[in-house]
Amino acid sequence: MKDDRTILTEELLAVWCRELVREWHTCNRDFLAEALAVPQIELAANATATLGTWDRNKRRIRISLRHVLEDSWTTVLETLRHEMAHQFADEVLGAHDEPPHGRAFGEACRRLRIDARASVPLCERIRVQADPEESPPESKIAVTIRKLLALGTSDNENEAAAAMRKASILLHKHKLDLADLDAREGFDRRVLGAFKARHSGWEYTRARILTDYFYVTAIWIPSYDVHTQKRGSVLEIHGRRGDVSLASWVHDWLEDTIERLWSRYRTDRKLPGNTERRRYLEGLLQGFHDKLAAEAKPEEPGGALVKVRDAELEAHFRWLYPRIRNVTRTTRTTRAYHDGVRDGSEIELRRPLGREERARPRELPGS
Numbered sequence: 058m059k060d061d062r063t064i065l066t067e068e069l070l071a072v073w074c075r076e077l078v079r080e081w082h083t084c085n086r087d088f089l090a091e092a093l094a095v096p097q098i099e100l101a102a103n104a105t106a107t108l109g110t111w112d113r114n115k116r117r118i119r120i121s122l123r124h125v126l127e128d129s130w131t132t133v134l135e136t137l138r139h140e141m142a143h144q145f146a147d148e149v150l151g152a153h154d155e156p157p158h159g160r161a162f163g164e165a166c167r168r169l170r171i172d173a174r175a176s177v178p179l180c181e182r183i184r185v186q187a188d189p190e191e192s193p194p195e196s197k198i199a200v201t202i203r204k205l206l207a208l209g210t211s212d213n214e215n216e217a218a219a220a221m222r223k224a225s226i227l228l229h230k231h232k233l234d235l236a237d238l239d240a241r242e243g244f245d246r247r248v249l250g251a252f253k254a255r256h257s258g259w260e261y262t263r264a265r266i267l268t269d270y271f272y273v274t275a276i277w278i279p280s281y282d283v284h285t286q287k288r289g290s291v292l293e294i295h296g297r298r299g300d301v302s303l304a305s306w307v308h309d310w311l312e313d314t315i316e317r318l319w320s321r322y323r324t325d326r327k328l329p330g331n332t333e334r335r336r337y338l339e340g341l342l343q344g345f346h347d348k349l350a351a352e353a354k355p356e357e358p359g360g361a362l363v364k365v366r367d368a369e370l371e372a373h374f375r376w377l378y379p380r381i382r383n384v385t386r387t388t389r390t391t392r393a394y395h396d397g398v399r400d401g402s403e404i405e406l407r408r409p410l411g412r413e414e415r416a417r418p419r420e421l422p423g424s
Contacts, residue, residue, distance in 0.1 A: 333393035
């Protein structure tokens with residue numbers, strides 16, 4: 058996002074270049090076994106038509122300054138990898154007589170885990186293994202599930218519960234009959250939420266809800282804020298297109314829901330500030346997670362949201378990120394946390410309606 062307060066200086070440009078060089082070394086180590094020799098890396102202040110270029114004669118990668126200022130660091134790194142693929146095709150595979158996006162370039166992109174078809178990153182939502190011609194329309198299953206979730210807002214509790222059960226059954230069947238969808242949908246990845254130097258416990262719990270019950274995998278990827286020169290991380294989820302869209306909606310819907318519940322809890326308890334906010338929010342999401350866990354063991358298949366391990370997605374994710382590690386967290390519990398667990402167990406997954414939705418719409422994909 059553009060920040061007009063950023064004053065460009067030679068020192069600041071040098072800091073950004075050093076970050077790009079650091080990222081270049083990381084990619085060269087993790088994906089290319091350090092096969093490349095470090096090139097010149099520059100920021101191009103006058104580049105408007107392209108996000109990045111590789112010059113084989115000068116051994117130079119140039120990244121658009123406007124790209125760095127206006128787009129997320131995640132997309133800037135996609136551009137850097139794209140130019141590294143050109144460098145690898147030239148300097149390692151020796152593809153001097155091939156077109157710029159020939160076979161050698163495709164092999165370099167495969168090694169760097171990027172889409173060889175994309176000449177530019179697709180800003181926050183990066184399609185992988187998708188139809189090269191066009192995005193297919195939303196599947197009938199996804200449309201049906203979306204409509205059933207909308208019916209889950211009905212004031213008639215029996216009708217709402219029946220709609221949610223039917224949605225769960227379709228989700229279950231969708232995962233069991235995935236072969237027909239795989240060839241058309243492929244895998245997506247999407248960045249969710251904000252960049253932060255440090256994320257709260259409730260944000261990690263929310264990510265765990267998505268991975269445990271909404272058919273996606275997730276990773277906290279290192280990132281960088283060019284305006285503050287701080288390093289941090291963002292949440293990136295992976296899955297099939299419809300699953301990523303649904304998980305993205307759930308991610309935002311949960312934040313709206315728990316903030317509303319915190320506001321009510323703070324008022325009811327007459328709490329003076331936000332001291333207990335993080336613990337209450339984490340308790341809410343833990344309670345909601347526990348509820349989904351209980352519903353994931355129905356006597357009849359598809360009677361509730363079902364936790365399903367997708368081996369193909371897991372293999373794809375491990376291929377994209379060969380160097381990952383798991384982190385175990387602990388939480389200091391308080392009354393607010395336990396109250397949150399209690400209240401979170403009563404959260405119903407349904408689309409918000411009325412004034413609150415009009416103020417901050419959180420629509421299901423395609424609504």
